[in-house]
Amino acid sequence: MILKKRISINKIKKKKKIVCLTAYTKPIAEIADKFADILLVGDSLGPVLYGFDSTREVDLKLMINHAKAVVRSTQNSLIVVDMPYGTYEFSREKAYDNAKQIIDSTGADAVKVEGGIEIINNIKFLIKKRINVMGHIGMLPQKMGKMETPKIYGKKDSEKKKINYDLQVLESSGVFAIVIEATSSKVVDEALKNIKIPTIGIGASNKCRGQILVTEDLLGLTTFNAKFLKKFTNLSKKINTALKKYSKEIKSGQFPDKTNMYK
Numbered sequence: 001m002i003l004k005k006r007i008s009i010n011k012i013k014k015k016k017k018i019v020c021l022t023a024y025t026k027p028i029a030e031i032a033d034k035f036a037d038i039l040l041v042g043d044s045l046g047p048v049l050y051g052f053d054s055t056r057e058v059d060l061k062l063m064i065n066h067a068k069a070v071v072r073s074t075q076n077s078l079i080v081v082d083m084p085y086g087t088y089e090f091s092r093e094k095a096y097d098n099a100k101q102i103i104d105s106t107g108a109d110a111v112k113v114e115g116g117i118e119i120i121n122n123i124k125f126l127i128k129k130r131i132n133v134m135g136h137i138g139m140l141p142q143k144m145g146k147m148e149t150p151k152i153y154g155k156k157d158s159e160k161k162k163i164n165y166d167l168q169v170l171e172s173s174g175v176f177a178i179v180i181e182a183t184s185s186k187v188v189d190e191a192l193k194n195i196k197i198p199t200i201g202i203g204a205s206n207k208c209r210g211q212i213l214v215t216e217d218l219l220g221l222t223t224f225n226a227k228f229l230k231k232f233t234n235l236s237k238k239i240n241t242a243l244k245k246y247s248k249e250i251k252s253g254q255f256p257d258k259t260n261m262y263k
């Protein structure tokens with residue numbers, strides 16, 4: 001078996017357009033690995049796969065188990081794992097222990113953390129200890145309360161200033177890329193003028209070098225809706241049709257037939 005080498009962070013930094021997707025499981029990761037530069041094992045898996053009310057309910061063990069499945073099922077994309085709420089904000093030593101546990105036990109390439117200046121010392125400590133870090137600013141799901149509707153970030157003057165400042169401090173800290181979520185595109189475009197490292201937009205701007213969506217959302221497997229979400233297909237409808245047919249065929253005796261049975 002020929003094992004292909006994963007794309008490096010240096011190669012990603014040089015790319016004009018960066019394709020990012022989330023992946024939590026083997027079936028999705030195997031397919032997404034053919035198309036993505038970066039696969040994010042996002043803590044959105046809490047609401048998407050487990051029906052949690054918020055990403056805050058996700059813990060380290062859950063992230064590690066899903067990250068192991070994704071790393072095992074892929075060979076091309078760079079694998080980034082979200083650090084769950086409460087595992088990196090409060091102490092730099094704890095942040096390092098948890099990040100190291102994620103990287104060492106899964107074989108993933110990098111971790112992602114939510115926040116800018118307020119966690120910059122912890123981010124710098126991770127980078128000093130040779131952990132690759134992706135930043136995440138703008139609307140931050142881990143900061144939202146249960147069932148809270150996301151608000152577009154960057155409308156207030158204080159938020160405009162914070163986006164600019166956070167991009168700059170994150171870039172100088174050494175993060176290799178920054179996700180910007182649900183933020184006014186005008187504000188992002190202005191702030192990007194001084195930024196050289198890749199930014200990955202989700203409801204941010206088409207001037208970001210990369211884009212990311214939750215794979216289950218773009219496939220139409222979830223009921224999530226937002227202006228930034230384009231549904232590229234409707235898998236829920238397709239699954240519904242297939243399962244209806246399956247049920248009908250069992251009831252009518254059409255399935256299984258002789259092609260599905262052993263002699």
Ligand code: KIV
Pocket residue numbers: 022040041042043044045082179202212213214
């Ligand atoms: O958890 C996640 O999936 C994310 C992306 C939506 C950026 O953070």
